[in-house]
Amino acid sequence: MQSLAILIPIALLLTAVGIAAFMWSVKSNQYDDLDRNARDIFFDDDESKDNDK
Amino acid sequence: MTEQPCYHCGLPAPDLRFCTVLLGQQRVFCCPGCLAVSETIVSGGLGDYYKFRDQPATQADADDNGYSRYDDPRFQQQWVVHSDDDNYSEAYISIGGITCAACTWLIEKHIGQLSGIESVNVNLARRRALIRWQTDQTKLGDIFQAIHSIGYRPYPWQADREEAELEQENRSALLRLGVAGIGMMQVGMYAIALHAGALQGMSEPLRDLIRYSSLIVSTLVVFYAARPFFVAATRSIMNRHLGMDVPISIAIGTAYLASLWATISGQGEVYFDSVAMFTFLLLLSRYLEMRARYSLSTEHRAASQTRPDVAWRIENSVPVPTPPAMLNIDDIVMIKPGEPIPVDGMVMRGNSDVSESVLTGEHLPVTKRTGDRLSAGSLNGDGTLTMRVAATIEHSTLSTINRLLEHAQQEKPRAAQLADQLAGVFVGTVLILAAIVFIWWFPQDPNKALLIALSVMIVSCPCALSLATPTAITAAMSSLREKGLLLRKSQIMESLAKADLVIFDKTGTLTDGQLSLNAIAHTPDRKEQELWLIACALELHSSHPIASAFKTDSPLPDTGEVTIHSGHGIEARIGEQLYRIGTQEFIGLPAAALEAAAGSGDISVWLADRTQILARFDLSDNLRESAKETLSLLNKLGLSSCMLSGDNSGAADYVASQLSLSDWQKSMSAEHKLEQLQQRQQAGSIVIAVGDGINDLPLLAASDISISVANATDLTRHNTDCIMVSNDLRGLATLVSVSRKTRRIIRQNLSWSLAYNITAIPLAAAGLVPPWLAAIGMSASSLVVVANAMRLLRT
Numbered sequence: 001m002q003s004l005a006i007l008i009p010i011a012l013l014l015t016a017v018g019i020a021a022f023m024w025s026v027k028s029n030q031y032d033d034l035d036r037n038a039r040d041i042f043f044d045d046d047e048s049k050d051n052d053k
Numbered sequence: 054m055t056e057q058p059c060y061h062c063g064l065p066a067p068d069l070r071f072c073t074v075l076l077g078q079q080r081v082f083c084c085p086g087c088l089a090v091s092e093t094i095v096s097g098g099l100g101d102y103y104k105f106r107d108q109p110a111t112q113a114d115a116d117d118n119g120y121s122r123y124d125d126p127r128f129q130q131q132w133v134v135h136s137d138d139d140n141y142s143e144a145y146i147s148i149g150g151i152t153c154a155a156c157t158w159l160i161e162k163h164i165g166q167l168s169g170i171e172s173v174n175v176n177l178a179r180r181r182a183l184i185r186w187q188t189d190q191t192k193l194g195d196i197f198q199a200i201h202s203i204g205y206r207p208y209p210w211q212a213d214r215e216e217a218e219l220e221q222e223n224r225s226a227l228l229r230l231g232v233a234g235i236g237m238m239q240v241g242m243y244a245i246a247l248h249a250g251a252l253q254g255m256s257e258p259l260r261d262l263i264r265y266s267s268l269i270v271s272t273l274v275v276f277y278a279a280r281p282f283f284v285a286a287t288r289s290i291m292n293r294h295l296g297m298d299v300p301i302s303i304a305i306g307t308a309y310l311a312s313l314w315a316t317i318s319g320q321g322e323v324y325f326d327s328v329a330m331f332t333f334l335l336l337l338s339r340y341l342e343m344r345a346r347y348s349l350s351t352e353h354r355a356a357s358q359t360r361p362d363v364a365w366r367i368e369n370s371v372p373v374p375t376p377p378a379m380l381n382i383d384d385i386v387m388i389k390p391g392e393p394i395p396v397d398g399m400v401m402r403g404n405s406d407v408s409e410s411v412l413t414g415e416h417l418p419v420t421k422r423t424g425d426r427l428s429a430g431s432l433n434g435d436g437t438l439t440m441r442v443a444a445t446i447e448h449s450t451l452s453t454i455n456r457l458l459e460h461a462q463q464e465k466p467r468a469a470q471l472a473d474q475l476a477g478v479f480v481g482t483v484l485i486l487a488a489i490v491f492i493w494w495f496p497q498d499p500n501k502a503l504l505i506a507l508s509v510m511i512v513s514c515p516c517a518l519s520l521a522t523p524t525a526i527t528a529a530m531s532s533l534r535e536k537g538l539l540l541r542k543s544q545i546m547e548s549l550a551k552a553d554l555v556i557f558d559k560t561g562t563l564t565d566g567q568l569s570l571n572a573i574a575h576t577p578d579r580k581e582q583e584l585w586l587i588a589c590a591l592e593l594h595s596s597h598p599i600a601s602a603f604k605t606d607s608p609l610p611d612t613g614e615v616t617i618h619s620g621h622g623i624e625a626r627i628g629e630q631l632y633r634i635g636t637q638e639f640i641g642l643p644a645a646a647l648e649a650a651a652g653s654g655d656i657s658v659w660l661a662d663r664t665q666i667l668a669r670f671d672l673s674d675n676l677r678e679s680a681k682e683t684l685s686l687l688n689k690l691g692l693s694s695c696m697l698s699g700d701n702s703g704a705a706d707y708v709a710s711q712l713s714l715s716d717w718q719k720s721m722s723a724e725h726k727l728e729q730l731q732q733r734q735q736a737g738s739i740v741i742a743v744g745d746g747i748n749d750l751p752l753l754a755a756s757d758i759s760i761s762v763a764n765a766t767d768l769t770r771h772n773t774d775c776i777m778v779s780n781d782l783r784g785l786a787t788l789v790s791v792s793r794k795t796r797r798i799i800r801q802n803l804s805w806s807l808a809y810n811i812t813a814i815p816l817a818a819a820g821l822v823p824p825w826l827a828a829i830g831m832s833a834s835s836l837v838v839v840a841n842a843m844r845l846l847r848t
Contacts, residue, residue: 004259008266015239015270022231031227033178 059083061091061204063109076100090204099162106155110204120197123209125374129193141171143185144193149206151180156205163203167191181210209376226343230336233278236270237329243267244326257319264316267325275309279332299480305332334520334839338527364395367439380442388438394427398440405436406597418597434597435617483509483814490818509817520835521802524842529795532846537779538788545774546799548757549792554738555687555785556730556752559698559708561745562762564674565780568602568656571707575668584668586610588660591623591634599658602672632667634660642666673704679782681712686786690793692741697721697729699748726752743785745769760785791845798845802838809834 025031059066060080071082075095082088090110094102123129133144151157157175160182164173169190175182184196200207243263250260279302286302308324308331315321365372367385377395380386385401388394394407406418409431418434421427427440487506494502530540540546557563575584587610592603594615612625622635633640640661658670684694696717698705705719718729730752733740742749742756745765753759753773761773763780770776777784813830816822822830 005262008262011239011242012266012269015235018235019232019273022235023228026224026228026231033176 057081058109059087060103061087061110076103087204090202093202094159094163094204097163097166099159102155102159105158110150110156120194120201120207121192123197124192124194133193135188140188141185142188142193143183145210146182146184146197146200147208147210148175148180148182148200149208150204151175151177159203160200160205164196164199167196167199170196223343226336226340229278229281230333230340233274233329233333233336236274236278237326237333239270240267240274240325240329243270247323261316261319264323264325267323268313268316271309271312271325271328274329274332275305278336279305282332282335301335303480303484331520331835334835335523338520338523341527341531365389380445382442382445384442386440386442388427388433388440390433390435390437392433394429394431394433394440396429396442397444398427398442400425400427400438400440402439403437405438406434407438408432408434408598435595486814486818494820505818505820509814520838521806521842522799524839525795525798525802525845528842528845529791533788533791536784536787537777537781538784539776539778541774541776545758546792546795548739549741549789550796552739552741552758552789553692554733555692555694555741555743556726556733556756557694557696558742558744558746558749558752559696559705560674561764562743562749563677563680563696563708563712563782565677566745566764567675568599568672569675570602571671571673573668573670576665579667581668584660585670587627587632588634588658588668588670590627591615591625591632591660594625595623599656599672603670630662632660632662634658640666673707676708676711677780677782679780683782683785684712684714686783687789690786690789692789695733697726697752699723699726723748723751727755730755741785741789744773760788795845798841802841805837805841806834 057066058064059082060075061082064083066081066083069081071085071088072079073082073088073092074080075091080091082091087110094100129144133142135142148160151160154177157177160175161173164170164182164184167186169187171185171187173182173184182200186193186196197207243266246263247255247260247267249255250263282298282301282305285298289298305328308328311321312323312325312328315323363374364377364380365387366375366380367373367387372387380396386395386398388405390405400421400423402423404420404422407421407427408418409428418432421438426443427438429444487509490509491502491506494505526546529546533540560566573581573585575581586605586607589603589605590609590612592600593609594612594617610627612627614631615623615625617623618635618639621639622633624631624633626632635658637657637659640659642661642665656672658672659666660668660670687694693716694714696705696709696712696714698708698717698719699721705717708714709717718725721729726749730740730742734757739758740756741758741760742753743760743762744750744753745762746769750769750772753761753769758775759773760775760777761769762777762782765773765776775788809830813822
């Protein structure tokens with residue numbers, strides 16, 4: 001049971017990291033276009049696009 | 054052979070005039086525009102577009118748009134970002150005509166093939182592309198032309214305030230939702246541990262550790278994610294009325310404070326999981342509602358860009374392209390035929406027919422002469438106008454629109470805030486009850502009194518009650534949205550379900566607002582077909598809306614010496630004979646013989662040669678295809694229909710008889726319509742009003758539920774409760790039946806949560822409910838409500 005005393009704070013820390021990552025992703029416009037990326041997989045990517053990213 | 058739809062845009066392709074072999078098969082197109090676009094796409098190796106798209110494209114137009122004007126640096130300075138050092142430029146371009154994800158792929162690929170393009174990124178939700186290119190290799194005009202060549206309509210993107218606010222709102226809502234979601238999962242996990250610990254036994258330090266961890270996470274949820282509820286509740290208390298945000302805030306606040314107290318004092322129960330879950334669910338339903346509104350406004354913005362992107366300012370008697378935002382008062386601006394008016398102004402020279410349908414909903418243009426006022430957003434017809442700017446872009450017509458808006462909103466009727474009032478009553482009752490419980494228990498056991506009063510408030514936490522309506526409405530709204538019906542205000546569901554009368558406007562609502570030929574009356578010595586072809590040949594030279602009714606597939610006679618008399622008619626020579634077509638005054642000849650044959654349309658157009666009148670063409674509005682069926686569907690649902698028409702011509706009689714409507718009136722001014730509406734409302738009817746133009750606004754504003762049809766003006770759409778996106782009027786019947794089902798579900802939800810509260814509150818007041826059970830009950834009752842509401846998604 002004592003391990004919990006360490007694991008719980010670690011979980012809290014991970015939550016904080018998760019929230020920070022989420023905030024970063026929203027602020028860097030990654031959620032701006034939710035309709036589109038789901039479909040990108042259908043199209044063949046060629047070299048020109050890979051260079052852009 | 055059966056008729057095939059156009060391969061590119063899916064519109065009917067009436068003949069096989071435009072076809073070609075693409076991707077190994079014979080393909081048919083509706084017009085040369087679509088054919089050219091499709092060839093460009095396939096020859097660029099982008100045929101995959103047709104394989105993966107899930108919506109047909111919009112019809113392409115073949116016009117040249119003169120995109121080279123965008124190469125002018127003066128014109129670019131407002132919205133193109135140059136970086137001098139490495140010779141790159143960057144610009145956002147709004148793109149009209151994007152229908153699905155395949156479009157974004159197509160645009161990125163096609164533009165990416167141009168030389169000197171560094172990167173292209175198309176945002177589907179915003180209908181906007183960010184393009185970065187090398188200025189010495191590609192010109193901006195070529196990029197525009199390339200986008201145009203695959204069938205889309207590019208515009209320079211200009212951030213407007215509304216859009217920026219929407220983006221900001223969307224982003225912060227998403228952040229709050231995410232924080233609440235992550236918090237909910239985390240706190241939920243702790244809660245399971247705590248419940249298990251309560252059953253199996255758990256050491257106190259460990260329990261406190263978990264409680265403090267939950268406290269940290271839920272503090273973030275309450276103070277960050279749930280903040281909008283507290284702000285709105287404070288505002289509504291300041292305005293002395295108890296809205297739904299008040300019970301929500303009280304529920305979140307009480308549960309949080311009680312848990313905080315339990316954590317610090319080490320006694321009692323914690324409800325952090327309920328706090329987080331409740332916040333998350335509420336934020337989710339609000340976020341979905343907001344997204345529906347948001348995507349509506351961007352779709353609409355990209356689809357109907359009436360704002361001109363360029364104005365021709367006269368500098369040293371030469372027209373120079375200038376962004377409209379840079380026009381100052383007293384600048385002289387030239388308006389070319391077919392271009393929109395950039396800002397308000399006064400005509401100095403020239404005359405032309407100007408369509409003000411964006412502002413007035415009137416389909417026929419108004420003739421403007423020297424000294425007349427021009428309003429920004431209206432569309433110039435055949436003539437070239439020179440105008441003096443009277444107001445900068447910020448002050449153009451917008452102020453008028455705002456004034457109208459305020460006026461329309463003032464007339465809004467009573468029913469709207471019923472749901473809010475119910476919540477107010479409930480909150481009041483619970484607060485009084487908690488106070489009574491506290492006073493009752495206080496003499497017996499002061500310590501216990503506070504706990505029991507808190508547990509009454511928690512057990513009666515109006516979570517389920519306050520989720521009952523919004524979840525059902527959110528589900529209904531998203532299901533309606535898929536069917537092309539956009540609700541702008543969620544509160545109307547209730548009155549929609551109770552409505553028993555639908556009032557229709559005629560022009561543009563029951564009819565589609567496009568003129569078509571109704572009848573031809575002609576002199577006996579000429580053939581009808583021959584006269585019709587002459588008329589078509591003459592009208593070919595006009596861009597006036599009336600001319601669109603004169604369309605034929607047969608070969609037309611050649612015309613010469615064409616003179617267009619703006620607002621009156623057209624004169625042209627065919628063979629040896631000079632013909633004139635236009636209004637009766639323009640023709641100026643007695644029409645005795647034809648006058649006798651009664652007119653049956655909205656508008657009559659006269660055709661004459663030098664000496665006598667040859668024919669009269671009666672034009673009228675087409676009835677919408679779905680109109681008749683809609684009325685019978687509504688009738689089945691128990692709604693009666695009524696038509697109030699502004700016209701005084703025979704057209705209203707015609708429409709009424711076609712639809713077998715018995716309840717209708719014509720020659721109604723806006724005031725008369727309003728009077729009629731109020732009479733019906735006083736007689737106890739709940740009225741849905743359906744309209745399209747500004748002239749319907751008083752009627753729409755005062756009705757219980759207002760609906761604007763697909764082709765309605767911007768101002769009308771902004772002021773109605775519901776917007777129909779598709780041209781299919783049958784959506785009205787769907788709307789009513791979905792709203793009735795929603796009402797049923799809301800009632801089930803409300804009775805369930807009230808039943809739960811009524812059993813739980815007395816038990817809690819008696820001090821019989823252990824708080825952990827209260828917390829579970831609270832969450833379970835909310836989940837039942839949410840699950841019930843989800844059933845609406847499947848309608």
